[in-house]
Amino acid sequence: MKGISLLNGLLRGVVLMSVLGAAAVQGAERRDLIIDTDPGADDVVALLLALASPEELNVLAITTVAGNVRLDKTSRNARLAREWAGREEVPVYAGAPRPLVRTPIYADNVHGQEGLPGVTVYEPAKGLAQGNAVDYLIRTLSQAPAHSITIAMLGPQTNLALALTQAPEITRGIKEVVVMGGAHFNGGNITPAAEFNLFADPHAAQVVLDSGVRLTYVPLDVTHKILTSEARLAQIAALDNQAGKRVGDILNEYVKLDMAHYGLPGGPVHDASVIAWLLQPELFTGRRIHMAIDSREGIGFGQTVADWYGTLKQPENVLWVENGDAQGFFDLLTRRLARLK
Ligand code: BDR
Numbered sequence: 043m044k045g046i047s048l049l050n051g052l053l054r055g056v057v058l059m060s061v062l063g064a065a066a067v068q069g070a071e072r073r074d075l076i077i078d079t080d081p082g083a084d085d086v087v088a089l090l091l092a093l094a095s096p097e098e099l100n101v102l103a104i105t106t107v108a109g110n111v112r113l114d115k116t117s118r119n120a121r122l123a124r125e126w127a128g129r130e131e132v133p134v135y136a137g138a139p140r141p142l143v144r145t146p147i148y149a150d151n152v153h154g155q156e157g158l159p160g161v162t163v164y165e166p167a168k169g170l171a172q173g174n175a176v177d178y179l180i181r182t183l184s185q186a187p188a189h190s191i192t193i194a195m196l197g198p199q200t201n202l203a204l205a206l207t208q209a210p211e212i213t214r215g216i217k218e219v220v221v222m223g224g225a226h227f228n229g230g231n232i233t234p235a236a237e238f239n240l241f242a243d244p245h246a247a248q249v250v251l252d253s254g255v256r257l258t259y260v261p262l263d264v265t266h267k268i269l270t271s272e273a274r275l276a277q278i279a280a281l282d283n284q285a286g287k288r289v290g291d292i293l294n295e296y297v298k299l300d301m302a303h304y305g306l307p308g309g310p311v312h313d314a315s316v317i318a319w320l321l322q323p324e325l326f327t328g329r330r331i332h333m334a335i336d337s338r339e340g341i342g343f344g345q346t347v348a349d350w351y352g353t354l355k356q357p358e359n360v361l362w363v364e365n366g367d368a369q370g371f372f373d374l375l376t377r378r379l380a381r382l383k
C-alpha cells in the first residue's frame with residue numbers, strides 16, 4: 043500500500059494526495075481539534091485514540107449528537123470514554139437530539155441498547171459542560187484564528203450544519219473537516235447505497251459540503267479494508283491495562299455483526315480511522331474528487347456518489363480516502379492505548 047506513490051498517481055493521470063507532503067504538514071504542529079461524535083463502539087475507540095495522543099492532537103472539546111443511539115446515551119458514552127482516557131479536563135457538550143429534516147434513526151442493532159457493546163456502562167463522575175454544542179461551535183470557531191481548528195465528524199453532521207446555518211462566517215475558523223461517512227465502491231451499510239452517518243442526516247451533510255470548508259471523507263471504501271483479526275485483537279488484549287481490556291471487549295462484540303453480514307474475516311472500526319488519518323496520514327491514500335449527496339426520497343437516499351474518474355468535470359470538493367494500511371492502523375492504535383491506564 044505504501045508503494046502507491048504520488049508518482050504512480052501522476053503516471054495514471056490522477057491526483058493522489060501527496061502522502062509524504064501531508065505527513066510533513068500535518069505532523070509538524072499540534073492540531074486544535076473538536077471531535078463531533080455519536081458514541082457508539084467505534085466512536086469510543088476513536089475518542090480513546092485521540093485522547094491518548096496529546097502531542098499531536100489538542101482536543102478542545104467533544105460535541106455529541108444523536109445517531110447510533112439517543113443523545114443522552116451518546117453524551118454519556120462520550121463522557122465514559124473521556125473518563126477511561128483520564129482526560130476529564132476536556133469538555134463534553136451535548137448538541138442536536140435529532141436530524142435536521144428526516145425522521146431520527148438509530149443503530150442500536152449494531153451498538154446495543156446503550157450504544158456500547160461488550161462492556162458495562164455507568165454514569166461517569168463528571169457531567170456535561172454547560173451550554174449547547176452548536177453554541178459552543180459558533181462561539182469557538184468565530185473567536186479562533188483563521189483556519190486554525192480541525193473538526194472530526196464521527197456521526198451525523200447535524201451539529202456543524204446547524205452552526206453553519208446560524209453563523210456561516212464560522213467557516214473562517216475552520217482548518218478542515220474530516221468526516222467518517224459515505225460509501226461509493228463499497229456500497230452502503232444501512233441501505234445497499236447509503237452509509238449510516240449520511241443516511242441519518244443527509245441534509246446536514248449537504249450543508250457542510252455546500253459551506254466550502256476543506257473536507258476529507260473517510261468512507262466505508264477504506265474502513266472496510268481496515269479490519270480486525272484474531273492477531274490484531276490479541277495484540278490489543280495483551281496490553282496490560284484497562285484500556286486494552288475495554289477496547290478488546292468492545293471490539294470483540296462489535297465486529298460480530300459485520301463479520302456475519304458481509305462475510306468479512308474481521309470487522310471495521312470506522313471512526314477510529316479518522317483519528318488515525320489525523321495522526322498518521324501516510325497510512326492512507328485517496329484523491330481529490332467531486333462528490334455529491336443524494337437526499338431525495340427513494341432507494342438512493344443518503345448515498346454519496348464519488349466521481350472518482352472525474353467524468354462529470356465538476357470542481358473537486360472533497361479528498362476521498364480510498365485505501366489504508368490495516369496493520370499500520372492497528373499498530374498505531376495499540377501503541378496509543380498502551381499509554382492509558
Ligand atoms: C458509522 O456509523 C456508525 O454506526 C459508526 O459509529 C460510524 O460512525 C459507520 O457507518
Ligand code: CA
Binds near residue numbers: 081082084109
Ligand atoms: Ca459514529
